Amino acid sequence: MAHFIGSDPHTDNWGEDYVIEKCVEYLDDSCIIYRNREVFGTQFDVCILIPDQGIAVIEVKAWRPQTIQRVENGDRIVIRTSSGGEEGASPMKQARGYVFSLRNRIRQKTGKTPFVFPLVCFPQLTAAEYQNKHLASVCEPETTLLKEDFANKAALYRKINLAMRNGQRSLSYCNPLDKQLMLQVRQLFESELDLSSLDEDKKEEMVRAVPLQRDTIYSLFYFFQKGEHPSQEQIRQIVQYYLDGTKITAVVRDRALMEQLVQAIAGALTQQGLTAWGENLKLCLEEEKTEKISSQSEYRIFNCLIGLADDGLSGDIPSFCVADGKTEGEEENRRLHEIGQHSAFNWEQYQIEHAEASKNILIRAGAGTGKTYTMISRIGFLCRTQSCNVQEMANRIVMITFTNDAANQMKEKIKQYFNNFYLLTGDVNYLQFVGLIDNMRISTIHSYAKYLISLLGMELGYGAEVHVTSGEYIRKQIVEEKLDQYLEEKIRQHGDNYTAKLGQPVYAIQNNILEFINHLHNQSVDVQNVDASSFGELDGQPGLDGTKELHQLFASLVPDVEKAYSAQLLKENQIHLSTMMSVLKRCIQNPDNVERLRKMQTGTPQFMFVDEFQDTDDVQIETLKSIAQLLQYKLFVVGDIKQCIYRFRGAKEKAFDQLHIEETTDQWLTFSLTKNFRTDIGLLELFDKSFSQWGITEGEKDPLLVYDPQEDKLVGTRSFNEDCPGSKFYKAIHVSEERYLMGSLFEEVKRQIRRIECEEQNGRTLSRKEKEITILVRENWQADAIRQEAKRRKLPFEVITNTGGDLYRTEPALDMLTLANALLHYDEADYLYTLVASNFIGGGASKAYLYHLRQKQKGGWRQRNKVTDTDQAKALQRLIDGKWGDQELSWNKVVRSLRIQPVMQVMRTIYSSLKPWVSYGGENQWKQDYYRQNVDLLFEQLMTACNLDVLTINSLADILLSNIRSCKNVDSRNPTYNPEENPIVVRSITVHKAKGLEYGSVILPYCWNAINRPKNANLHISTSLEDGHYRIGYQIRTVEKQTYQNSFFDMVTEAEERQREEMRILYVAMTRAIRSFSWLIVDNKNTVSWQSMIWEGEV
Incomplete structure (x- = not known):
């Protein structure tokens, strides 16, 4: 139970009494609750201090449904007063006002700013009534407590979790509400609290964060042979284990027992106010009928599988139980393997999930075999079995994905995974871990490389705030300059007819050099470290004029251009996206950095997950291996050679060989996943006929596909085409x-x-x-x-x-240009009117009204000058100021902030407050997600392409306009459904x-x-590295369609x-x-x- 600090939690205010009563009942005893305390002349209703999380400020409105008349202008709720009249209110604006006052008070007294977030509470409104009254435009559902949210502990925790996630944008600027700050905040409201007289043990007792559950078992596997049913007490115990967060897997031989277990688990969830949502959990306060399973052989919900074994399973296997994957010898492993062959239980995933933490792990995961689920389950196992707090555990995990979208999806799936635990158990530690996931190192290999270069790049001349660019303009200029110098020198040596010998016009040669460099970077070649010998000799091809001269030109200029370009970027503390792996490799090879990395070792197990390993190139693999060795990471590598389709980026089908597992077999565990959860069983059988044919080896040639039917055949688990030819x-x-x-x-x-x-x-x-x-x-x-x-x-x-390239034609891009122009021309009515009419404001100022202002000022529509324009601008600014979600913001403050704050930070603040995706999407969540995802993509693109240190609102507007006019080729993002x-x-x-x-x-x-x-x-390029020296093979086709190649191709x-x-x-x-x-x-x-x-x- 939480602690209420005050004279009496019961007053004549029913709404506040009810909220306090429920919060005291459901929240952990480390939470502190205050009521009606004065802060800078204002008085909040309820305030909750949650250790290590933040401070919730709740505005309580105990309005009945019939009291609420309507929502006015999308930002005000009109209610009927006791006298029969009407009055308007904006509860969220009130709550935000208290948040700002409290935050400022704490900052003034302690010098620190904790995470303070607002909540609005309607304890007498149901979710249906909230929707029918259209209150979402005034009070967002994520930050609104309704009647259902007080139904049980899990429901209240879930809503607080959503509210905290909704405000996580500000977490990076906030101080953690640790023990010391918690006590200082309490002292603001409890004047009798004297910290100087308390010893450390007493302080610890007063502010106690709940420790991670270490007394619960992570997983239990049960097998019940036919006729060997568990007792009712055993079933009750299984259910209780599940509700405590233990993963339950049960395989039975009797359908009646399966149904009994399913009814017990489903009934317990219903009592908790939960229901299955796919393989996740969600709140459901209405009792739902349990799905019939009379024709099913498995029942899956979050953290639970109950499966029915088929008739092929041996009847000699006795009933048994395994805790946390710790089997008793090979015989029990054999039993589990056999059970996996005859039921929905996945023995391979089970082994991976419970593998010992001291080993590196390699997983060959076939298509549709649930590798993402396996990775997340492994993270869950490590989090529950490693002896550390959630903050430390989050810091000990690194995950490398192939794309930014994959990284974002992985974060969301991990959040969902731990949010399910939170809903199931009510344990706030899972909630805290969800809050830490955004700060976990889950990223593409290039993002991870940038992070490491910012730590280690000083030895190569880079500063800590190194920037990444993807632009080609400077490189093109250097190519033109170097090529001109080269041609001038050659003409001086060989005469004016030299350029004619090259057989190509100068513009084509420029394009060839740029294409050459891009091809090499795609394969992570450190181009500035190659030399003329890396290009070998020209293959003897008589009859092609100028090929020798052109070959010499490439061999000379390709590395020369890259050296000059790298030097230019180094001066500006920038790295080109395509050279990041080469730069990181040089950083790690530096002896001083090797020593620095060794000093960063924590002495505790750390874990590096690498997804889509088959798509990494040799340089990336060697770099990740070196980092893992120096920082003592245990590798968890997942991939499928059969899906290696990025050869043009340097990926090779022998990627797994680069790990050299055969040389360190004692340090590795290898597994294969072949159970397919995607494709129809019959379709997989037909596919295997093709795959097996491709896998046949003819003579000394490699097979067309690395495929062994005995090891790689996908085993289907789903049937979609029963009784269908x-x-x-x-x-x-x-x-x-x-x-x-x-x-x-x-x-x-x-x-x-x-x-x-x-x-x-x-x-x-x-x-x-x-x-x-x-x-x-x-x-x-x-x-x-x-x-x-x-x-x-x-x-x-x-x-x-x-097909890509549409980002700068989308409405989010056009709106961003509108905003940039409005900030640039902040007092001009034309630009402000365009902003008001955009999704940022959603209209509200008619042209007739602006015309009226001009006519009123000057007495005639024909006369227009700066004075009248200013009046119109002021009217539009007032309209904008009425839309800020943050009461501290105003148009003039935002414009002034451009002088002292980074441009992108100001833009982010505007987006966070005005939420243009709400206006764009209305009640269509898919459209809102579409807008928001592409805004995020625009920020990513701009931050990658621009030097943020010198970026101004003028240059930002120019860049956006240029990209929109030229239709820059960048794919937009689409929500998945x-x-x-x-x-x-x-x-x-x-x-x-x-x-x-x-x-x-x-x-x-x-x-x-x-x-x-x-x-x-x-142009075709091939590369290899022999004894530390690059061999670059190429074949080129000239504008006259002549083809030639060098000796390495x-x-x-x-x-x-x-x-x-x-x-x-x-x-x-x-x-x-x-x-x-x-x-x-x-x-x-x-x-x-x-x-x-x-x-x-x-x-």
Whole structure:
């Protein structure tokens, strides 16, 4: 129970009495509650001090539903008074006012600023009444306590958690509410509290943060043989373990026992006010009927699996229990393995999750085998079994992902995971861990590299606040300058006809040099450390004029340009995004930095998770290995060589060999995941016929796909096509000629739509993903061609594409330019009116009103000058000031802050306060998420491309305008789903963009292109590192279509590598399918291609 500090918690104010009573009952005894205390002449209703978290200020309004009349102007609630009149109020504005007063008071008295956040409480309103009264525009649901939030402990904790997450933007600027600050804050309200007279033990007793639960078991596995049922007391004990946060896995032989366990778990959740939401938990205060499982063989909810073993399981296995994965010898391991083969229990995931923390772990995870779930479960195991507090545990985990989106998704999934624990147990430590996840080191390898360079780069001349740029303008200037100097010198030596010998115009050579450098950076080559010998000799090719001179030019200028460019960036304390791994490698190889990293060792186990390991290149792998060794990280590496499709970025299918596990087998544990949770069982069996054929080794050649049916075959766990002939869900579509392809493609799409509609009409419920029909292609232009052809034919469906480059054409980008222009022209009515009309304000000033102001001032509409314009501007500024969510803000204050604060910080403040995504999306959450995600992307792009130290509002406006006018090629972001709709969706995207995703139906239209020769490109690059020296092979095609190459480039090897890469891309494309796969075959194309590689037989 929480402690209430005051004379009497019961007064004549029912609302405040009720809130205090429930908070005292549900909150932990480390929390302190105050009521009606004066702060700078204002008096809050209720204030709660939560150790290590923050301070909640609650404005209580015990209004009944009939008292609330309406919401006015979106920011005021009009209520009926006891006298029958009306009055308006904005509870959230009141709460924020108390927050600012309290925060300032604490800062004034202690010199520190803790996290203080507002809450509004309507204890007599239900969630339905809150929605019906449209109160969300005045009081956001995340920061509003309603009647349901006081139903039980978990509900109250959940809402406080949401409110804290809603205000986490300010956490980076706040001091933690630690023991010392907690006592100082208490002293503000408890004048009799004398800290000087208390010893440390007494202080610790007065401010006690709840320790992590160490007395609970992390996981329990139960097996119950037929006829060996647990007693009612044992079932009650299992349920209690589950409610305490223990992971429960139970495999039974008897359906009646399965149903009994399911009813016990589901009933306990209902009593807690919880229900299953997919495999997560959510609050549900209305009793829900437990789903019938009479025809199911498993029941899954968060942290719990109850499975029914099939008849193939041996009857000799006795009932047994395993705690925390600690088995009793090989016999018990054998039993678990057999149970995993005959039930939903995943023995491989179980081993990985519970593996000893002192080992490095390598996981070969096939497509759809739940690698993300496995990684998160492993984090959960480590957090519960390592002896440290949540802050320390968060600091001991590093996770490297392949993309920013993957990093963000991983953070959200980890948050959801620990939020589920919080809902289940009510333990505030899980809530605290959720608050720390945003600060965990979960990022792309380049973001992690920047962090390390900021620590270690001083030895190379970089400052602590090193900036990353992705622009090419300076490099282009250096290329032009160096090329001019080179040509002048050569003309001086060899005469005016030298340039003619090169066989290419100067502009083409400039482009070749830039393309050369970009290719090398994609493979993490440290270009400034290569020399002319790295380019070898020109392959003897008589008849090609100027090839020797052009070869010498590349060998000389490519490293020379990069050295000059790097030196220029170093002066500005910048690093180009493409060179980060090379710079980091040099940092780590520096002897002083090696010593510095060794001193950073904590002496406690630390963990580095690396996702999509197959997509890392050799330099990245060596760098991560060195960091792990120097900082004593235990590696957790997850990947699948069969899905290595980024060869153009330096990824190789032998990535796992770079770990050299065979040399340190005592330090590694290796596992494989083959149980597939995505694709239909029958479809996987058909896929295996193709995969097995590709995996055959012919002579000394490597197989087209690294695939061993005994080890790599995906084992299906889901069935979507029962009693359905194979030709319905695995279909080859033949067309006689290429020109008929589009017609046949669209007929197949229509067939898939009819199938989905038919199944739904027959009562089958299909998920959003099952209703997605995706046309996978290799190139963006192919997706665009399909979309345009579908539009031209006026088909009854739209083909959605994501071919990229649309960010600076979206409304978030246009709004950001509007804001930048308004800040730049802060007192000009034209720009302010545009801002008011945008999503930031959402309108509110008519042109007629502004015309009225001008006419009133000067007596006539024809006369316009600065005076009248200023009056209009002031009127618009007053309108803007009425929209700030932060009472301390005003338009003039924001404009003045541009003189003393970084531009991007001011912009962030404006976005946080005005929330333009609310105006843009209205009640459509998907549209709000779309707007917010692309605002975040715009900030990321600008912070990467600009030097923030010298960025001004003028230059920001110029950059935005330039990017919008030039339609800079950056992909916008789309939320993963629209929760309000579940339509049939038809989309067309590239296989690379589809990686990691899944779709109900997959169609491959372009399958005849030859894959056994290099791609049709002007430049091919190959690199290798031998004895610390780069060997750079290249083949180049001139503007006259002449082709030549150097001695390090092997055309045969390149062709073989291309074919193997294409087979891996095809593997990825096929394994995206959930329930249906089809492909088009053009009969008059006889090339070695995808269509010749996919198995087509009787199904």
